Amino acid sequence: MSTLTVSSSGIGIAHLPNQKHRIISKKGAHFTLMVCGESGLGKTTFINTLFATTIKNHKVHEKRHEKQLDRTVEIEITKAELEERMFRVKLTVIDTPGFGDYVNNRESWVPIIEFIDDQHESFMLQEQQPMRQGKIDMRVHACLYFIRPTGHSLKPLDIEIMKRLSSRVNLIPVIAKADTLTPKDLAQFKQNVRQAIEANHIKIYSCPIESEDEETTKRNKSIADAFPYAIIGSTNIVQTADGRKVRGREYSWGVAEVENEEHCDFKKLRNLLIRTHMLDLMTTTEDVHYENYRQQQMATRKFGEPKVTKKPENPKFREKEEELRKSFTAKVKAEETRFREWEQQLITERDRLNKDLETQHAQIKQLESELDKLYQQVGRSGTVRR
Numbered sequence: 001m002s003t004l005t006v007s008s009s010g011i012g013i014a015h016l017p018n019q020k021h022r023i024i025s026k027k028g029a030h031f032t033l034m035v036c037g038e039s040g041l042g043k044t045t046f047i048n049t050l051f052a053t054t055i056k057n058h059k060v061h062e063k064r065h066e067k068q069l070d071r072t073v074e075i076e077i078t079k080a081e082l083e084e085r086m087f088r089v090k091l092t093v094i095d096t097p098g099f100g101d102y103v104n105n106r107e108s109w110v111p112i113i114e115f116i117d118d119q120h121e122s123f124m125l126q127e128q129q130p131m132r133q134g135k136i137d138m139r140v141h142a143c144l145y146f147i148r149p150t151g152h153s154l155k156p157l158d159i160e161i162m163k164r165l166s167s168r169v170n171l172i173p174v175i176a177k178a179d180t181l182t183p184k185d186l187a188q189f190k191q192n193v194r195q196a197i198e199a200n201h202i203k204i205y206s207c208p209i210e211s212e213d214e215e216t217t218k219r220n221k222s223i224a225d226a227f228p229y230a231i232i233g234s235t236n237i238v239q240t241a242d243g244r245k246v247r248g249r250e251y252s253w254g255v256a257e258v259e260n261e262e263h264c265d266f267k268k269l270r271n272l273l274i275r276t277h278m279l280d281l282m283t284t285t286e287d288v289h290y291e292n293y294r295q296q297q298m299a300t301r302k303f304g305e306p307k308v309t310k311k312p313e314n315p316k317f318r319e320k321e322e323e324l325r326k327s328f329t330a331k332v333k334a335e336e337t338r339f340r341e342w343e344q345q346l347i348t349e350r351d352r353l354n355k356d357l358e359t360q361h362a363q364i365k366q367l368e369s370e371l372d373k374l375y376q377q378v379g380r381s382g383t384v385r386r
């Protein structure tokens with residue numbers, strides 16, 4: 001038996017990742033990114049910032065993708081095509097409505113979890129079809145979870161949601177509006193968030209660090225160490241004190257720059273997503289998260305059988321339902337009172353009529369008895385004609 005040796009210059013197993021990279025670059029890749037978190041933390045602004053800083057010739061493209069900065073009220077999907085060093089990427093960004101606005105916030109994240117599961121489900125069903133070409137794939141490769149820059153730590157709601165997300169998707173926690181914390185507070189906050197994530201066993205996405213190339217390893221390490229990524233979002237170009245025109249937020253004390261690594265980790269995060277780890281995010285989604293979903297479903301369903309869903313309630317609908325129920329109860333109550341009053345009126349009227357009847361009966365009786373008396377008198381006194 002002979003063993004096949006691969007010459008040092010030949011193609012070996014070690015080249016597989018590169019090959020995959022090449023195959024994907026030839027085809028062009030689909031990459032789907034999702035943002036979620038409490039309302040008003042700058043998710044929509046972040047998407048606009050990301051598009052504005054990734055799409056070249058943004059003068060033309062920027063407006064095409066720029067989204068309205070109102071409160072996001074439903075899941076919104078934006079698509080763009082990026083090209084970087086011959087590598088074409090179809091980028092899909094999913095903006096979600098912020099949660100945390102309700103008195104009862106439990107389950108306000110359900111639509112987001114459902115969306116992620118639905119994409120896995122839809123892909124799985126397409127795979128089960130005889131024709132598997134041209135599949136529509138919107139499986140979420142990375143989910144940015146926006147944390148409010150409180151300076152304390154994660155809130156119980158954050159922990160609960162992150163736990164659920166982390167078992168389904170590559171979860172990347174980010175600290176929103178990093179310009180609102182001082183560098184010292186930000187460093188401490190990052191530390192607190194890291195500790196809370198560890199203490200609660202939340203499995204977040206950790207990018208691979210080791211690489212053959214020392215430079216890449218160093219860069220990967222600096223990206224990994226910066227987690228959770230502090231970000232500043234802005235699509236405005238402002239002028240710094242030293243005259244540079246940059247994307248940032250203007251304050252009386254100066255400018256918080258989006259792409260300045262001293263100010264925030266936007267650049268690191270963008271590199272991780274769009275440049276250095278896009279492929280890894282895609283493969284882990286396929287190999288870990290999609291595979292988990294598939295296995296879970298296969299354990300409870302037969303091949304081709306539709307998914308049995310006990311759809312958890314959407315809190316928005318629940319609030320509406322509660323409102324409707326209240327107005328319905330109020331209407332029924334008003335009708336009931338009206339009906340009671342009417343009934344009461346009828347009873348009074350009946351009593352009055354009965355009384356009338358009684359009086360008239362009494363009158364008739366009296367008249368009859370008078371008549372009888374008259375007859376008797378007449379009978380006694382002789383003849384009378386009736």
Ligand SMILES: Nc1nc2c(ncn2[C@@H]2O[C@H](COP(=O)(O)OP(=O)(O)OP(=O)(O)O)[C@@H](O)[C@H]2O)c(=O)[nH]1
Binds near residue numbers: 037038069097231234
């Ligand atoms: N200071 C500061 N403000 C920001 C930043 N990003 C966004 N904002 C502001 O925060 C406000 C809310 O931003 P949005 O992007 O609409 O927030 P959102 O998370 O999409 O909100 P919902 O759609 O309600 O979930 C806007 O006034 C933004 O200008 C940031 O990095 N720093």
Ligand SMILES: [Mg+2]
Binds near residue numbers: 070071095096
């Ligand atoms: Mg929004």
